[in-house]
Amino acid sequence: MRLLEPRIEQIAAEHLDAMAKAGPPVDLVTAYALPIPSLVICELLGVPYTDHDFFQDRSAALVTPGRDGAQATADLTAYLGELVRRKRVEPGDDLISGLTGELTDEELTYVALILLVAGHETTANMLALGVFALLKESLPFEENAVEELLRWLSILHQGAPSRAALEDVEVAGVLVRKGETVALSLPVINRDDAVFEEPDALKPDRPDARRHLAFGHGVHQCLGQQLARNELRIGYRALFERFPGLRLAVPAAEVPLKHDASVYGVRCLPVTWPTTG
Numbered sequence: 001m002r003l004l005e006p007r008i009e010q011i012a013a014e015h016l017d018a019m020a021k022a023g024p025p026v027d028l029v030t031a032y033a034l035p036i037p038s039l040v041i042c043e044l045l046g047v048p049y050t051d052h053d054f055f056q057d058r059s060a061a062l063v064t065p066g067r068d069g070a071q072a073t074a075d076l077t078a079y080l081g082e083l084v085r086r087k088r089v090e091p092g093d094d095l096i097s098g099l100t101g102e103l104t105d106e107e108l109t110y111v112a113l114i115l116l117v118a119g120h121e122t123t124a125n126m127l128a129l130g131v132f133a134l135l136k137e138s139l140p141f142e143e144n145a146v147e148e149l150l151r152w153l154s155i156l157h158q159g160a161p162s163r164a165a166l167e168d169v170e171v172a173g174v175l176v177r178k179g180e181t182v183a184l185s186l187p188v189i190n191r192d193d194a195v196f197e198e199p200d201a202l203k204p205d206r207p208d209a210r211r212h213l214a215f216g217h218g219v220h221q222c223l224g225q226q227l228a229r230n231e232l233r234i235g236y237r238a239l240f241e242r243f244p245g246l247r248l249a250v251p252a253a254e255v256p257l258k259h260d261a262s263v264y265g266v267r268c269l270p271v272t273w274p275t276t277g
Contacts, residue, residue: 001226004040008231011039012238020242024272025249032239033127033269034120037231041119044227045112046087046094054079059117076116081109115224123228125155125258125265127235132266136252137202141240145204146232151212152202154187155264161186161216189213243273 015032022031038052047055054075061072084096084105091097095115099108130149134141162183165176176182190212191199203209215222222228240246248255249270256267 001230004044004227005230005234007043008036008040008234009238011036012235016238016242023275025270026272028131028269028271029124029128029266030268032235033131034124036127036235037120037123037228040227040231041116044095044119045116046092046096047083047116051079055116055120059121062117062121073113076113077109080112080116081105084108084112118222119224119227122155122263123231125263126150126153126228126232128269129153129155129265130232130236131239131246131271132248132252132255132269133202134204135246135248135271139202139204141236142204143233143237144206144209146229146236147209147212148202148204148206149232150214151190151196151206151209153264154190154212154214156186156214156262157264161220163220186214245274246271247273 012032015035019026019031026032034056035052038056039049041047042049042052042055058072058076061067062069084100087094087097088100088105091100096108096112099111103111126149130145130153133139133149133153134145139145162181164181165178167178169176171182190196193199195211196206196208215225215228249272255269258265258267
């Protein structure tokens with residue numbers, strides 16, 4: 001993940017240059033938040049970036065009510081299956097090529113599918129929604145703000161993670177029997193007043209913010225959490241350093257939110273900044 005940092009910084013800089021050239025206002029989702037993780041995960045897996053529009057559309061369909069998620073999954077599976085077969089013949093310097101000797105075509109196809117969708121849809125939403133939160137609250141970006149935003153936003157509002165009990169266990173006075181499944185609410189967990197002081201307040205300098213469970217816990221915690229942290233840290237820092245006067249281009253109440261999607265976020269985020277000349 002550390003080796004990827006210079007490339008993430010380069011991708012961020014290129015998109016900031018494009019934003020500056022286009023001039024304000026811009027939609028931060030399409031101009032910045034979505035392309036960065038999309039390009040990074042495509043390069044990591046060895047997916048040609050020329051196909052990124054296809055992946056963005058199909059992955060969005062998986063988490064958007066009203067879209068045909070089954071067809072989107074079929075389209076992505078078919079594409080990645082063919083990509084895996086090509087990588088076996090012509091391997092490159094990418095994750096799929098590196099795993100061809102360890103996994104079957106079917107296994108590798110589904111590993112790639114999970115990483116591709118999870119690797120850019122969630123991070124893209126966090127990038128844009130985090131910027132919205134900071135601008136709305138008129139708060140500065142600090143390095144620790146990444147962990148606090150992960151805690152405070154907890155973007156997996158629906159489709160909550162679940163755990164099955166391997167034996168009878170009592171949790172908070174409730175008996176969970178062996179084999180029963182417990183659904184977890186990350187927004188509630190991450191605002192537990194027994195863990196965090198003033199849990200409903202967004203505090204970029206919160207010292208214990210990393211105690212959040214936005215990436216899960218234990219052996220099932222998010223595989224890509226360090227990649228996401230790198231993209232968020234680099235993405236936020238580069239944006240606010242390049243445009244220190246960044247502000248919302250519309251009233252906060254007019255920013256459309258994804259209340260009906262499994263991954264919480266903003267549908268678009270119009271932003272502007274002072275220009276000279």
